[in-house]
Amino acid sequence: MRIPRALLLLMMVICTTPVAAHHAAQAQFDTTKIIVLTGVLTKMEWINPHAYMHVDVKEKSGRVTSWDLETVGPQALRRAGLRRGEGSIKVGDAYTFRAFPGRDGTKTALIADLKMPDGRVVTLLNVAELQLPKDFQVPK
Numbered sequence: 001m002r003i004p005r006a007l008l009l010l011m012m013v014i015c016t017t018p019v020a021a022h023h024a025a026q027a028q029f030d031t032t033k034i035i036v037l038t039g040v041l042t043k044m045e046w047i048n049p050h051a052y053m054h055v056d057v058k059e060k061s062g063r064v065t066s067w068d069l070e071t072v073g074p075q076a077l078r079r080a081g082l083r084r085g086e087g088s089i090k091v092g093d094a095y096t097f098r099a100f101p102g103r104d105g106t107k108t109a110l111i112a113d114l115k116m117p118d119g120r121v122v123t124l125l126n127v128a129e130l131q132l133p134k135d136f137q138v139p140k
Contacts, residue, residue, distance in 0.1 A: 029070075029100040029110040037067060037109070038096040044089055046074045053111070055095070069099060071111040072124050080122050093117045 025031060039057035053069045071077065082088050096115040102108035113123040 025100070025110055028103060029108075030103050031100050031110075033101060034098055034112065035101050035109060036096065036098055037069075038094065039067065040094050041089065041091050042066070044084075044091060046077070046084060048073050051077055053089075053095075053097075055097070065107055067107045067109065069097060069109050069111050076124070080124055082122060 037055065037057050039055040041053055042056050043052075043054040045052040045054075050070050050072065051074055053071060055067045055069060056064050057067055058064050072080075077083075077089075094117060097109070097111050098113050099109035099111045110125065112125045113121055115121050
């Protein structure tokens with residue numbers, strides 16, 4: 001059976017599109033700064049290639065702002081010990097995040113680690129892989 005050239009070309013384009021779409025963290029997030037956010041998880045999206053946590057953060061003024069936090073994919077979350085269901089990430093619980101803010105000024109960030117309600121700290125992003133300045137220190 002012969003595959004028409006046009007169909008073969010179309011299949012090659014479709015199969016390579018996801019590779020071209022991937023981006024470096026430094027392009028979207030300011031990896032020279034880190035912010036600390038504490039808030040209530042309102043939604044968890046276990047999707048590939050990056051999972052998302054939507055969090056309501058209460059500011060010092062008392063105003064609540066919604067943040068969209070990007071993290072590693074579902075498989076990496078599972079390797080870090082986080083799973084859907086009991087004993088793990090749960091909507092309605094409060095978490096503290098250390099994250100790199102979005103470059104565009106919106107309420108977005110890339111999570112480096114998070115503090116669970118039971119006090120455990122779960123590292124999701126190896127900051128050494130981000131090629132940060134040698135004097136960069138992640139705040140405690």
